[in-house]
Amino acid sequence: MTAPLFPLFADLRGRLVLVVGGGAVARRKVAALLDAGARVRVGAPELDPTLQALHEDGRIEHVAARFEPQWLDAAWLAIAATGDDVVNRAVAAAGEARRVWVNVVDDAQASSFQVPARIERGPLQVAISSGGGAPMLARHLREKLETELDESLGALAGLLSRLRHRIRTRLPHLSARRRFFDQLLAGPVPGLLRRGDHVGAEQELLTALARAAHGTGRGRVALVGAGPGDAGLLTLRGLRLLNEADVILHDRLVSRDVLELARRDAERIEVGKQAGNHHTTQDGIHALMLEHARAGKRVVRLKGGDGFVFGRGGEELEFLHAHGICFEVVPGITAALACGAYAGIPLTHRDHAQSLRLLTAHCKDSADTLDWPALAAERQTLAVYMGVAGLQRLRDNLLAHGKPATTPFALVENGSRPEQRVIVGSLDDLPELARAHAVQSPALLILGEVAALATSLHWFGAAPLGATPSAGAPLARAA
Structure with missing residues (x-):
């Protein structure tokens, strides 16, 4: 796989750039270089x-x-635009020998840098590159963005640039400046600039700056469900908050793909807990949320799945409420829904399961509080969270209370992720099959007649492993 190009914007003011070629293509390159303030030398027999x-x-x-x-001896950059491949390649070779970056027009392989398609709004520029391999696609995207990016953005960029020192002086902390800019963009300033009222826009910006500088500086916490692992299942609201966050307190099971969507400079703190190894206690998580919110930061408490389904989100909100911290909640796709969907298992089915129970039985104390006779009833689906360590106790209790030994199950490990595995079988063999396939957390158990459908309806990842479900298990809807 070819490595991607490294994007950068070069300051060419007063620096010598060589353009080899004197025709129409060279003319376009020269115009752009002059706009950038470069000192341009054109080499060609004729112009x-x-x-x-x-x-x-x-x-x-x-x-x-x-x-x-x-x-090329005194040049910072060079552009070969002669229309003669031999000459253009000679320019590229000479540049390589002298460590001078050379762009050969319409020849990505010979070039050491590419000139991107650009959208300009005053000092604000958006550059698009396909690595030289698909320039028409880059041009198409530029034309699309030209229609979507308002012309007032150039005036806004100029205004912010002119007032940059004042803003940084009044708001020395990065988190405070980020909040200020977020509020500014959602306020009246862009509209005033769009109408050409530059004086009014500047006055409004300075008023907003004064309010921000004298604000309380209190932060807030967003409890965000990250979903099961596939970053595509993160909600739009969750994505927005990740891009605004100053601090992200994330569970161990939040996938790297989801974390990659967050702001690059956000502080990431893993506060994961797993059976037998509490990396950070719940009280420690509470303390971290309080510490960073009181420091005026925007905190995202990022939880795998959904924070209100066996995620202790309620406890965390109670703590924040008791300490006067503003909060909001963004639900995530909980593991039962995601694992069922990605394993091809409908959790309810009008012929086989009219109800769904979500439960956890990862320790003896929680298992002892369950209503086992109700769980052993027919025509329902059980979705068991965090149950890998307690499968034998679960199997034995269900069998003791009348659950048929032939009841199908599906264990979904790493549901929705590329490494997803699905183990299928019957209740009587549940713990043995889990051990034989070395099932590890995170894994969700789906137990009930619908689990048999994993063998015929799977669509994501490898086919299910394990024993064939009982011959009496339904593999399709009854006629």
Whole structure:
């Protein structure tokens, strides 16, 4: 796989850039370089009329000759735009020998840098590159963004640039500046600039800055459900909060793909807990939320699945409420829904399961509080969280209370992730099959007639492993 290009914006003010070629393509490159403040030297036997006029006006230098490698000796960058492949490749080779970056127009393989498609709004620029392999696609995206990015963004960028020192002085902390900018963009300033009221926009910005500088500085906490692992299942609201967060307190099971969606400079703190190894206690998590919120930061408490389904989210909100911390809750796709869907198992089915029970039985104390006779009833689906360590106790209790030994099950390990595994079988063999396949957390147990459908309806990842479900288990809807 080819490594991606490294994007950067170069300051060319007063720096020499060589353009080899004197035709229409070179003319376009020269215009962009002059706009960037570069000192441009054009090497070509002849210049087209526009370039000739620029030379006569003293805006560009001209070397009236065929290319010589020494032309690159004082250059910072070079562009080969002659239309002659031999000459263009010679420019590229000379640049490589001198460690000068060279762009060969329409020849990505020979180029050491690419000139991206650009959208300009004053000092604000958006650059799009396909690595030179699909320039028409980059151009298409540029045209699309041209229609979506308002012209007032250029004026806003100029205003913010002019007031940058004042903003940084009044709001020295990065988290406070981020909140200020978020509120500014959602306020009246962009609309005033769109109408051409630059004076009013500046006054409104300074008023907002004064309010922000004299604010209480109290932060807030968002309890966000990260879903089961597939980053595509994260909600839009959750994504937005991850991009606004100053601090992310995340569970051990939150996938790397989800964390990659967060702000690059956000502080990430793992507060994961797993059976027998509490990396951070619940009281410790409470203390971290309080510490960072009181420091004026935007905190995301990022939980695997959904925070209100065996996620202790209620306890955390009670703590925040008791300490006067503002909070909000963003639900996530809980493991039962995701694992069922990604294993091809409908959790309810009008022929086989009219109800669904979510339960956890990861320790003896929690198992002793369960209503075993109700759990052993027919025509329902049991979704058991955090149950890998207690499968034998679960199996024995269900059998003791009348659950048929042939009841199908599916153990879904790493549900929705690329490494997902599904182990199927019958209740009487549940713990033995789990041990034989070395099932590890995170894994969710789905128990009930619908679990048999995993063998025929699986669509994601490898086919289910394990024993074939009982011949009496339904594999399709009854006629």
